[in-house]
Amino acid sequence: MTNTNTKKRIFISACEPSADVHCARLIESLNELAAKTPGWEEGVEWVGVGGDKMKQAGCELMENTAQRAAMLHHAFGQVGFYYGLLKRIGSYFETNKVDLVIVCDSPAFNFHVARLAKRTGTKVLFYVAPQLWAWAAWRIWKLRMWCDKLACILPFEEEWFSSRGVNAVFVGNPLLDELDDLLWEKRREYADYDPWQARMALFPGSRTAEIQKLWPAMQRIAMNLQVNWPRITFVVGAPNQERLQMLMDKELRGFNCKYTISGVAQTAASVDMALVASGSATLEVAAAGCPMIIMYQSSRILWHLVGRWLVRTRFLSLVNILAGREVVPEFMPYFRSLKPIQKTCNSLLSSKLRLMKVSSELVDVVKPLAQGYASEKVAALVVEMLS
Numbered sequence: 001m002t003n004t005n006t007k008k009r010i011f012i013s014a015c016e017p018s019a020d021v022h023c024a025r026l027i028e029s030l031n032e033l034a035a036k037t038p039g040w041e042e043g044v045e046w047v048g049v050g051g052d053k054m055k056q057a058g059c060e061l062m063e064n065t066a067q068r069a070a071m072l073h074h075a076f077g078q079v080g081f082y083y084g085l086l087k088r089i090g091s092y093f094e095t096n097k098v099d100l101v102i103v104c105d106s107p108a109f110n111f112h113v114a115r116l117a118k119r120t121g122t123k124v125l126f127y128v129a130p131q132l133w134a135w136a137a138w139r140i141w142k143l144r145m146w147c148d149k150l151a152c153i154l155p156f157e158e159e160w161f162s163s164r165g166v167n168a169v170f171v172g173n174p175l176l177d178e179l180d181d182l183l184w185e186k187r188r189e190y191a192d193y194d195p196w197q198a199r200m201a202l203f204p205g206s207r208t209a210e211i212q213k214l215w216p217a218m219q220r221i222a223m224n225l226q227v228n229w230p231r232i233t234f235v236v237g238a239p240n241q242e243r244l245q246m247l248m249d250k251e252l253r254g255f256n257c258k259y260t261i262s263g264v265a266q267t268a269a270s271v272d273m274a275l276v277a278s279g280s281a282t283l284e285v286a287a288a289g290c291p292m293i294i295m296y297q298s299s300r301i302l303w304h305l306v307g308r309w310l311v312r313t314r315f316l317s318l319v320n321i322l323a324g325r326e327v328v329p330e331f332m333p334y335f336r337s338l339k340p341i342q343k344t345c346n347s348l349l350s351s352k353l354r355l356m357k358v359s360s361e362l363v364d365v366v367k368p369l370a371q372g373y374a375s376e377k378v379a380a381l382v383v384e385m386l387s
Contacts, residue, residue, distance in 0.1 A: 007042035015106035020051030025375040114146035173369035188359035205277035291358040
């Protein structure tokens with residue numbers, strides 16, 4: 001049994017910018033809880049891999065992995081780096097006493113971290129379930145072997161994983177914890193909506209690969225929309241100053257927009273509709289009741305050879321998966337032409353009634369996720385696991 005009267009050492013692993021934010025909030029929540037919990041008076045020593053948010057929250061980083069975030073085939077070029085990092089993590093587990101390992105999202109990397117932890121007899125908490133229900137469900141045996149507790153952030157996941165032998169619990173969605181309660185009243189009525197002066201947000205993603213692939217395409221779509229709607233305006237959301245600068249550096253000639261590093265939901269709440277890179281940002285846009293079109297680009301060869309055979313869900317975007325139907329149009333992936341996306345944008349912009357309907361449906365879809373205080377609930381799980 002873990003000695004509850006000594007300082008706890010927790011190793012925490014995050015690879016994506018979004019996971020960096022989730023883990024930073026968890027660190028802060030657990031530090032607050034530890035100060036009020038008997039036997040935890042010595043506090044928590046945090047070490048791991050992640051990003052600047054975790055570092056600011058008090059985690060000693062072995063490596064800043066959030067800056068290297070990649071997806072799908074874009075990650076192949078970094079195999080050597082991650083292989084070397086895993087060797088360093090394994091060595092750390094062998095030479096240091098660790099009370100608990102927390103891994104957040106990114107199963108391609110974090111499955112290996114969990115395996116290394118279990119090799120040394122250390123308990124593992126998975127925060128944000130790997131989406132095995134969407135593809136590669138056969139990997140469930142890895143969770144059964146390497147996961148002591150699974151904190152799910154989508155409502156249906158608790159039953160799905162529990163029925164397959166994984167100790168799972170739904171904790172709510174951390175993306176929605178910080179949203180203003182007023183966002184839930186954002187069922188748009190579009191009373192004063194004028195399509196000729198529409199406001200549109202572009203969210204090309206936070207990863208370098210997403211920006212490289214989606215940002216030029218989104219700009220071309222926007223400029224084509226201006227042909228039909230000359231007074232339409234665009235606001236472009238970036239997660240931080242570094243990514244904002246990257247977007248500005250890749251701005252196409254002739255494209256005009258306003259840049260912002262405000263929160264996704266706050267930006268979405270200020271516009272009539274949005275064009276969004278697939279990912280967690282779609283849930284924040286939905287929480288703001290903002291109609292959207294979702295897009296993602298991938299390798300055509302890899303998609304046809306592997307991707308389309310692995311995917312087991314009817315839809316690929318989180319919003320439509322949660323709804324069980326197509327609430328918003330999704331182009332995932334798109335290959336040949338941007339014209340279908342542009343045509344769908346025009347259709348939405350020109351229909352006030354459709355915008356109102358989609359806005360209301362989006363709020364209904366994401367409301368069950370807003371349990372509130374996900375990081376506090378996960379912090380309580382940590383204390384329970386180490387008691």
